[in-house]
Amino acid sequence: MAARKTTAKPNVSADELLAYYKDMLLIRRFEEKAGQLYGMGLIGGFCHLYIGQEAVVVGLEAAAEEGDKRITSYRDHGHMLACGMEPGGVMAELTGRIGGLSKGKGGSMHMFSKEKHFYGGHGIVGAQVPLGAGLAFADKYKDNGRVTFTYFGDGAANQGQVYEAFNMAALWDLPVIFVIENNQYAMGTAQKRSTSTPELYTRGEAFGIKGEVVDGMDVLAVKAAGEKAVKHCRAGKGPYILEIKTYRYRGHSMSDPAKYRTREEVQKMREERDPIDHVRDLLLTGKHATEDDLKTIDKDIKAVVSASADFARESPEPPLEELWTDIYAEV
Amino acid sequence: MxxxxxxxxxxxxxxxxxxxxxxxxxxxxxxxxxxxxxxxxxxxxxxxxxxxxxxxxxxxxxxxxxxxxxxxxxxxxxxxxxxxPAASAATTQVPQPAAAVAEAAPAGGSLANSGNTAPLAPVKATPPWPEGTKTKKQTVREALRDAMAEEMRGDGDVFLMGEEVGEYQGAYKISQGLLDEFGSKRVIDTPITEHGFAGIGVGAAFGGLRPIVEFMTFNFAMQAIDQIINSAAKTLYMSGGQMGCPIVFRGPNGAAARVGAQHSQDYAAWYAHIPGLKVVMPYSASDAKGLLKSAIRDPNPVIFLENEILYGRSFDVPLIDDYTVPFGKARVWREGTDVTLVSFGIGMAHTLEAADKLAEQGISAEVIDLRTLRPLDTDTVIASVQKTNRCVTVEEGFPVGSIGNHISAVLMEQAFDYLDAPVINCTGKDVPMPYAANLEKHALITSDEVVAAVKQVTYR
Known part of the structure; x- marks a missing residue:
C-alpha cells in the first residue's frame, strides 16, 4: 500500500461528506448482511463481497454526472448500490427471487439497470473492459458528452483483451475511464506473484493513455482523481487510467479460506486505513456531525438493509415459466 | 521458343x-x-x-x-x-461465361414406380417471391453489400467495423464502396484484435447502437468467441430481459480453397448450439440479401455465416424494394418424392448438384435449404420426410455434434414412424483440413457422396 498522499483535497461540504458516509456504510452493512444470508444458505453460488473497497466506488460516483455509464466485474454489489439501484432488488437477486433485478436469473454477478446506466455485472475476468470501451464508443458516436467508468481489478489487468481495449480506446479517443481497483490479490495470488511490474497506472503508457495512482481508502482522494479523469474524457482527450489502491477485507468469494495472507495484515488495514472510519473522523473532528447523528444514520441504514433482506427472503422464487423467457428479444 | x-x-x-x-x-x-x-x-x-x-x-x-x-x-x-507459331495463334479461347445459378431450379417429377431409373423430366419450382417479379443477376458479394448499404441508409445507428472494411474496401470486397458513401465514422477499420473489437461492438450494442462486426473469417472469431457467447448471447437472459444486444457478427465461414486447417472450418454447429444467438447461413444471393437485412434489424445477436467460394456466384435477386427474408423459414428449392435432402450454405451447392445427378437416375429428391440454423425450421423438414420417408443431411462441417446429428434426433423424436431408412448425415471428414489438393478434396463433402447416401437410404 502506497503511503497516503497528501494531495490537495477538493472543497467538500458537510452534506457531501455525510452522503459519502451514508453510501459507504450502506455498502458495508449490505455486504455484511449478504454474508450472513450466504451462511444461512439463502444465497448460493459465488458471492464476492466489496467490504473494504467502498471508498472507490463512492468516490467515483461523486465525480459522475447523470447519464454517465458504469460497468464492472462480478464484485458488483457496491457499484449497484452506489449508483442508486434498489438494495431490495439487489438482495433479492442474491437470493434468486423474482423480485431481484434480473428476476433471479442473473445472480450475484449479473445485474443491470438501464435507468441507472449500470451495464453489469460480468463474470469473465477482463471481459467488461472492451465492453466498457464499447459503451464509450456509442457515446462518442452519439456525441452526447457522456463518460463510462470501466472497473476491473489487478487480476484482470493481466488479461490480453484489456490491452486491445486500451489500444482502440486511445486510437479512437473514447471517453472511458479505466478504473483499476487494485485490492492487491487476484483471487489468492498476491500482486507481486502475478504481475511483472506493479505500477498498474503506467500500463497505458505504451498506448499514450495517462494514468495515476490513487489512495483508494480515502474517498476524497478518489473523488478528486475521478473529477480530473472525467474532465479529461469529457474534453474529448480520450481515455484515462486510475489505479486505485484498495483492500478487500473478506475473501475473494465466500468460499475463500484466505490462507494467502495473514490475519494480522487484514486487521492492520481495518484498524489503520478503514475508509469509513476515515470519513467518520472527518465528520466528527470537523464538527459536521455528532456521535448521535452518526448513530441515527447507522440505525437508518440498518433498517434499509434489514428491509432489503426481508424482501429478499419473502419475494417468491421465479415461476417456472421464467426459465423460457428473455432468451430472445421480440423482433 | x-x-x-x-x-x-x-x-x-x-x-x-x-x-x-x-x-x-x-x-x-x-x-x-x-x-x-x-x-x-x-x-x-x-x-x-x-x-x-x-x-x-x-x-x-x-x-x-x-x-x-x-x-x-x-x-x-x-x-x-x-x-x-501458327498453332499457338489459333489457340485463342473464347471463355465461357460462368452460368448463373437459376433461382428456379428444375425439380424432378414424382416417380410412379420406384424401380424406374429413367431420367426425370425437369419441372420448374416457384421462386420464393411473387410471380411476375422482375429479377436481376447478382453475386452473393454484391447482395451482401447492398443489404448493408440499404440498412445503413435507413438507420443512422447501424455501423460496420472490422479489419480492412474501410480503406481496403473489404478483404473480400464485401464492403466495397461503403466507406465512400458513409464515411469513416460508420465504416471503421479496426486493428487486428478480434477479441477486443468484438467486445467493443457488444458494448456499443448495449449502449444503443446497431453494430455489424465483420470477421475477416470466422476462424479468427475464435479469438472473440467469449465475447460472442458470454457477453452478447447471454446478457438478455442474465438481465431478466433488460439489456439486449442487437449486433450482427458476419464474415466468411468454412473452407475456402487450399488455405490449410486453421483457415478452413465450418462453425455452423458451434454457434447453433447457443441459446440467445440467432444463426444464419445463406446459400443464394437473394437469401444473403434478405437475411442480412433481417439480421441487422433483429434486436438479438446474429451470427451470419457467409462463404468465400459462394461470394462470386450469381443468382437471381428480386427487384423488390426493401426485400427481407424472415428467420426460421426453410426454403424448398425443388420438390421431390423419394428422399428429402436437407442442407444450408455451401452444402446446398453439392446438394443441388446431387439432386440433378439423382434425377438423371430416376430418383426424385426434395431439396430443403434451412437458411437459418437458429431458429431452425424443423416443421418443413418433418413435413417433407412424412412425404418421402427418407432423409439425407448435407453440410461441410465436422461430423460429431453436427447440424445433421440434430436433425436426425428431431426426426427420430417427431417422425420416427415415417422413416423407412436411417437418416444419413453427409459431412466433412473428421480430420483437420489438409493442404494437399487431393486430400482437401477428399476431406470435403461431394455431390457423389450425397448420391451414394441417397442410394443407401432408398435401397438402390
Missing amino acids: ATEILMPALSPTMEEGTLAKWLVKEGDTVQSGDIMAEIETDKATMEFEAVDEGVIGKILIAEGTADVKVNTAIAILVEEGEDV
Whole structure:
C-alpha cells in the first residue's frame, strides 16, 4: 500500500461528506448482511463481497454526472448500490427471487439497470473492459458528452483483451475511464506473484493513455482523481487510467479460506486505513456531525438493509415459466 | 521458343477473372518483372508481371474480357526475331461465361414406380417471391453489400467495423464502396484484435447502437468467441430481459480453397448450439440479401455465416424494394418424392448438384435449404420426410455434434414412424483440413457422396 498522499483535497461540504458516509456504510452493512444470508444458505453460488473497497466506488460516483455509464466485474454489489439501484432488488437477486433485478436469473454477478446506466455485472475476468470501451464508443458516436467508468481489478489487468481495449480506446479517443481497483490479490495470488511490474497506472503508457495512482481508502482522494479523469474524457482527450489502491477485507468469494495472507495484515488495514472510519473522523473532528447523528444514520441504514433482506427472503422464487423467457428479444 | 502466358490464379478461390487492361501491346519487349496487365479477381484488381523476358508475339485475350478461366493462354511470348507459331495463334479461347445459378431450379417429377431409373423430366419450382417479379443477376458479394448499404441508409445507428472494411474496401470486397458513401465514422477499420473489437461492438450494442462486426473469417472469431457467447448471447437472459444486444457478427465461414486447417472450418454447429444467438447461413444471393437485412434489424445477436467460394456466384435477386427474408423459414428449392435432402450454405451447392445427378437416375429428391440454423425450421423438414420417408443431411462441417446429428434426433423424436431408412448425415471428414489438393478434396463433402447416401437410404 502506497503511503497516503497528501494531495490537495477538493472543497467538500458537510452534506457531501455525510452522503459519502451514508453510501459507504450502506455498502458495508449490505455486504455484511449478504454474508450472513450466504451462511444461512439463502444465497448460493459465488458471492464476492466489496467490504473494504467502498471508498472507490463512492468516490467515483461523486465525480459522475447523470447519464454517465458504469460497468464492472462480478464484485458488483457496491457499484449497484452506489449508483442508486434498489438494495431490495439487489438482495433479492442474491437470493434468486423474482423480485431481484434480473428476476433471479442473473445472480450475484449479473445485474443491470438501464435507468441507472449500470451495464453489469460480468463474470469473465477482463471481459467488461472492451465492453466498457464499447459503451464509450456509442457515446462518442452519439456525441452526447457522456463518460463510462470501466472497473476491473489487478487480476484482470493481466488479461490480453484489456490491452486491445486500451489500444482502440486511445486510437479512437473514447471517453472511458479505466478504473483499476487494485485490492492487491487476484483471487489468492498476491500482486507481486502475478504481475511483472506493479505500477498498474503506467500500463497505458505504451498506448499514450495517462494514468495515476490513487489512495483508494480515502474517498476524497478518489473523488478528486475521478473529477480530473472525467474532465479529461469529457474534453474529448480520450481515455484515462486510475489505479486505485484498495483492500478487500473478506475473501475473494465466500468460499475463500484466505490462507494467502495473514490475519494480522487484514486487521492492520481495518484498524489503520478503514475508509469509513476515515470519513467518520472527518465528520466528527470537523464538527459536521455528532456521535448521535452518526448513530441515527447507522440505525437508518440498518433498517434499509434489514428491509432489503426481508424482501429478499419473502419475494417468491421465479415461476417456472421464467426459465423460457428473455432468451430472445421480440423482433 | 514461343511460350504461352497463362491467366494467373491470384487468390485462393479465383477460378476466373477479368482481363481489365493490357499494359503492353504486340511487338513490345518485356523484361522479367514488367507489369503486363491488370487483372480483376474476385477480391481485387491486381497487377500481373512478366516472369520471362521476350517479345509479346500475340495477345490472345482482348482487354475487357470477363470470365477468363485460370490457366487460359492470354498471350504468346516469343524470342527476339521469332515468329508466332501458327498453332499457338489459333489457340485463342473464347471463355465461357460462368452460368448463373437459376433461382428456379428444375425439380424432378414424382416417380410412379420406384424401380424406374429413367431420367426425370425437369419441372420448374416457384421462386420464393411473387410471380411476375422482375429479377436481376447478382453475386452473393454484391447482395451482401447492398443489404448493408440499404440498412445503413435507413438507420443512422447501424455501423460496420472490422479489419480492412474501410480503406481496403473489404478483404473480400464485401464492403466495397461503403466507406465512400458513409464515411469513416460508420465504416471503421479496426486493428487486428478480434477479441477486443468484438467486445467493443457488444458494448456499443448495449449502449444503443446497431453494430455489424465483420470477421475477416470466422476462424479468427475464435479469438472473440467469449465475447460472442458470454457477453452478447447471454446478457438478455442474465438481465431478466433488460439489456439486449442487437449486433450482427458476419464474415466468411468454412473452407475456402487450399488455405490449410486453421483457415478452413465450418462453425455452423458451434454457434447453433447457443441459446440467445440467432444463426444464419445463406446459400443464394437473394437469401444473403434478405437475411442480412433481417439480421441487422433483429434486436438479438446474429451470427451470419457467409462463404468465400459462394461470394462470386450469381443468382437471381428480386427487384423488390426493401426485400427481407424472415428467420426460421426453410426454403424448398425443388420438390421431390423419394428422399428429402436437407442442407444450408455451401452444402446446398453439392446438394443441388446431387439432386440433378439423382434425377438423371430416376430418383426424385426434395431439396430443403434451412437458411437459418437458429431458429431452425424443423416443421418443413418433418413435413417433407412424412412425404418421402427418407432423409439425407448435407453440410461441410465436422461430423460429431453436427447440424445433421440434430436433425436426425428431431426426426427420430417427431417422425420416427415415417422413416423407412436411417437418416444419413453427409459431412466433412473428421480430420483437420489438409493442404494437399487431393486430400482437401477428399476431406470435403461431394455431390457423389450425397448420391451414394441417397442410394443407401432408398435401397438402390
